[in-house]
Amino acid sequence: MFKALADPTRRLLLDRLREHNGQTLRELCDRLGMARQSATQHLDVLAGANLVTVVRRGRERLHYLNPVPVQEIGERWIAGFDQPRLHLLSAIKNQAEEYAMTDATTSVPDYVYVTYIRASPEQVWQALTDADLTARFWGHRNLSDWQPGSRWEHHRADDSGVVDGIGTVLAAEPPTRLSLTFEDRPEAELQREPSVVTFLVEPYQDIVRLTVTHEKLPNVDMFHGISQGWPAVLANLKSLLETGEVLPQAPWEMSSAHS
The missing domain is CATH 1.20.5 (Single alpha-helices involved in coiled-coils or other helix-helix interfaces)
Structure with missing residues (x-):
């Protein structure tokens, strides 16, 4: 990682991703006036150091800054x-x-989270789409027939009947890709475009890489909220699939306890 950061060109690439996350190779080259081959070599070094995460979308490769x-x-x-x-x-x-x-001229960045799980793609897909399993690791039952164009709902698992999220299934390609809109204020009549969550499941021998991308966030408050929420939810998912049990305490409660 120190070697990756030592090069001024690579630091400049990270600066450009910090300003505008989720850029293609072409966009980065256009902004820096750099040849594609040179940019690719630098980005490969940054990805190898885990400073950049690459997410495939069709034929494009989107590059996201990983500050961890x-x-x-x-x-x-x-x-x-x-x-x-x-x-x-x-x-x-x-x-x-x-x-x-909060300035109206400043866009809210996309959120990307990557985790590695010892499981099959089919097991991860079932965990994301089975209502009983989502109730165990998420505290909510995700209800849908998971067909493109269908509605999905995020019901609290306490049988209160409260719905904390709704949306539409945009794409379902089991067991590798699930994309859906996500609205966390289902009771409100909102005059804005909903955010979009995409789960990408990539198998490698006995493990999978699960990449969650949350785009089109409406405001900074939601960005901060999901930055706490997604790592907690996915940690619980990973524990369930690898050990058969969720974590002993709900991990999202830890953020509230320490705030």
Whole structure:
């Protein structure tokens, strides 16, 4: 990772993805005036260092910035030396960026999360689409016939009848790709385009790589919410498929307890 970050061109590529996440190779080359072969070599190094995640969409390859390794560097090599002051500076910076992102001219970034699970693609697909399984790891029953164009609903698993999300199935290609719109305010008449969630399941020998992409987010609040929610939900899914049991405590409750 240090080697990947040492090159100024690769740092520039990361800066461009930070400004506009989810770019194709052509878009990155156009913005940097760089030959495709050179850009591909640099992006391969960044992907190998886990600093960039590549998501296939049809014939295109979309590149997303993965900030987690950089955060881990900070936690290991920096935070321990001057943690209180850095936390204060980070809080000031985050608040300033949040205010900046509320500007109407600033688009909300897409969210991408990648996890690796010891399971078959069929098992992951069943976990995502079976109402009883989603109730176990998500706390909600996902109800639909999972046909393109069909409605799906996100019912609380406590039998209260409360629906916390609705949407439409956009694409269903079992067991590798599921795409659907997601609206977290089903009771409201909203005059905006719904967000879109895509699950991509890629098998490799005895494991799969599950990539979740959440696009067209309406505001920064929803971006912050799903940034806490998706890792918790997918950690529970991974535990269920690999051990037969979900985590001992609901992981999404941890964020609330520490906020």
